[in-house]
Amino acid sequence: MKPVFLFLLFVMLTGRIEARQIRVCASCSVRTIDEALRMAHPYDTLLLNGTFRMDSAYVITKPLAIIGQHAVLDGMGKTGMWKIQATHVLIENIIMQHTGISYLEDRAAISITKSSDVRIVHVRVNQSYFGIYAYQSNHILIENSYFDGSGTNEFNAANGIHLWYCDSVQLIHNVVLHHRDGIYLEFTNNSRIVGNISRDNIRYGMHFMFSNHDAYVGNTFQSNGAGVAVMYSHDISMMKNTFIHNYGTNAYGLLLKEIHDSEIRQNDFNSNTVGIFMEECTRLNVIKNIFQSNGWAVRITGSSTDNQFAGNNFLQNSFDVASLTPHLHDNRFYENYWSDYRGYDLNKDGIGDVPFHPMNMFAYVVMRYGISIVLLRSLLEKLLDIAESVIPVITPSQLVDPKPLMKPDQHD
Amino acid sequence: MKNCLTAIVFIVLISGCKSGPEPIRYGYDSCDFCRMTIVDNRFGGELITSKGKVYKFDAAECLDNFYHRTHESFAWVLFVDFNHPGTLIPAKQAFLLQSDQLHSPMGKGVAAFQNEQQAKEAQKLYGGEIKRCELP
Numbered sequence: 001m002k003p004v005f006l007f008l009l010f011v012m013l014t015g016r017i018e019a020r021q022i023r024v025c026a027s028c029s030v031r032t033i034d035e036a037l038r039m040a041h042p043y044d045t046l047l048l049n050g051t052f053r054m055d056s057a058y059v060i061t062k063p064l065a066i067i068g069q070h071a072v073l074d075g076m077g078k079t080g081m082w083k084i085q086a087t088h089v090l091i092e093n094i095i096m097q098h099t100g101i102s103y104l105e106d107r108a109a110i111s112i113t114k115s116s117d118v119r120i121v122h123v124r125v126n127q128s129y130f131g132i133y134a135y136q137s138n139h140i141l142i143e144n145s146y147f148d149g150s151g152t153n154e155f156n157a158a159n160g161i162h163l164w165y166c167d168s169v170q171l172i173h174n175v176v177l178h179h180r181d182g183i184y185l186e187f188t189n190n191s192r193i194v195g196n197i198s199r200d201n202i203r204y205g206m207h208f209m210f211s212n213h214d215a216y217v218g219n220t221f222q223s224n225g226a227g228v229a230v231m232y233s234h235d236i237s238m239m240k241n242t243f244i245h246n247y248g249t250n251a252y253g254l255l256l257k258e259i260h261d262s263e264i265r266q267n268d269f270n271s272n273t274v275g276i277f278m279e280e281c282t283r284l285n286v287i288k289n290i291f292q293s294n295g296w297a298v299r300i301t302g303s304s305t306d307n308q309f310a311g312n313n314f315l316q317n318s319f320d321v322a323s324l325t326p327h328l329h330d331n332r333f334y335e336n337y338w339s340d341y342r343g344y345d346l347n348k349d350g351i352g353d354v355p356f357h358p359m360n361m362f363a364y365v366v367m368r369y370g371i372s373i374v375l376l377r378s379l380l381e382k383l384l385d386i387a388e389s390v391i392p393v394i395t396p397s398q399l400v401d402p403k404p405l406m407k408p409d410q411h412d
Numbered sequence: 413m414k415n416c417l418t419a420i421v422f423i424v425l426i427s428g429c430k431s432g433p434e435p436i437r438y439g440y441d442s443c444d445f446c447r448m449t450i451v452d453n454r455f456g457g458e459l460i461t462s463k464g465k466v467y468k469f470d471a472a473e474c475l476d477n478f479y480h481r482t483h484e485s486f487a488w489v490l491f492v493d494f495n496h497p498g499t500l501i502p503a504k505q506a507f508l509l510q511s512d513q514l515h516s517p518m519g520k521g522v523a524a525f526q527n528e529q530q531a532k533e534a535q536k537l538y539g540g541e542i543k544r545c546e547l548p
Binding site for chain 2: 106153164180186187202203204209210225226229231249250255257277279
């Protein structure tokens with residue numbers, strides 16, 4: 001019995017010893033990363049030190065941990081850095097820069113192809129085309145990393161974190177800026193996006209296409225072409241995010257197109273051209289959000305059905321709600337706070353005694369004839385609104401909050 | 413003098429009504445079907461109604477969906493030429509290549525080419541199959 005046990009212990013120990021560390025630096029015995037990758041066994045650790053100028057990307061085909069100790073990889077405008085084609089790969093604490101632009105290959109600082117269990121932690125990517133490009137991969141973690149694309153127009157920029165046909169991806173506490181789309185998910189399911197900051201991107205801060213069962217919580221989307229676009233997806237949970245300063249003619253805080261069965265809770269929409277734009281959406285719960293100082297807080301098209309808005313605070317928006325269709329297909333508003341509400345509360349139950357009609361006549365005019373926005377805050381706007389409130393003919397009569405709150409709903 | 417003025421006003425009005433294709437302003441225009449900002453200049457297309465209204469699209473499938481959902485009549489159906497990004501070619505002449513290897517904005521992977529030879533060359537690179545456009 002005892003010799004067998006000892007033998008097993010020996011095997012285990014050698015197994016441990018085999019996962020060795022390989023140092024790579026200018027004065028080390030191993031000087032190039034290529035050489036280290038060739039001699040490495042699975043589950044070895046590569047420790048990189050110094051600046052490495054590159055002509056082509058390093059291909060990882062076995063499980064490895066690659067950890068930088070003051071390491072800089074420079075693509076010299078010619079190449080991306082890593083091509084991961086293996087399971088159990090860790091890349092940590094490395095600065096990567098200057099991938100250059102390529103329209104032929106999807107050049108990325110880190111590209112991940114048909115891999116699983118990949119962790120990218122604490123990396124910093126400057127002046128990249130794609131930051132990370134993951135394709136048909138699952139169980140990817142990207143954490144505490146920084147991606148600066150330095151893109152100035154839509155032609156020379158690609159996406160910061162690009163996920164295509166992926167599953168179970170976690171993006172946690174990253175910063176993404178100056179890309180085309182900060183974070184892009186296409187056919188990517190069961191993923192969590194938590195606490196990231198996406199700002200100054202050319203098109204969208206984050207963009208979902210055909211992706212289901214995903215959640216994004218506590219992120220900030222600031223000064224992008226548009227904050228977040230969620231399209232052709234269902235079961236998306238959007239909680240506690242901040243959408244701020246997404247300005248422009250086609251700019252939205254949150255653009256929803258053909259979305260079903262999703263939750264939008266406790267988000268903060270501040271100073272956007274349009275807070276939420278909804279087209280062909282069904283069964284959405286928009287609950288306890290703050291809409292402050294937007295041009296339009298909410299725009300719904302007639303093709304949206306069965307959505308509910310409750311417990312939201314609408315504060316000082318130019319227009320609160322707008323829709324061009326006379327019927328609202330069971331989109332319900334109740335117990336929201338509206339800063340424009342001029343009703344009273346005689347029985348002191350906190351709920352206004354008069355229903356509130358959040359859409360005014362002038363909002364309709366501006367939607368039909370965009371240029372009439374120059375008359376905003378003019379006498380004509382006031383006259384139109386008074387006329388419409390006395391004899392409502394154009395604004396949808398079903399668009400009404402029967403129980404408006406007297407005080408803003410208190411929530412964090 | 414009066415006649416001359418009328419003529420000038422008339423000419424100005426006529427020239428203002430000129431209908432025809434309009435270049436897509438990438439990064440500014442949004443797709444009239446899916447609302448996305450159009451940024452990829454290798455894909456997409458344009459529809460122009462007989463009254464001259466221009467609709468712009470980021471992908472061939474958006475154009476197709478829009479075409480079949482509206483009841484307007486179109487004077488022009490145009491696709492973006494894959495080999496000459498940003499330029500438009502009539503849909504009638506175009507050869508379409510559908511391949512999963514083409515990463516187009518809406519995921520269908522449809523690119524348009526001026527002639528069959530260019531489509532076949534692209535097919536060697538990306539695979540997929542070549543079709544003709546069924547729109548008028």
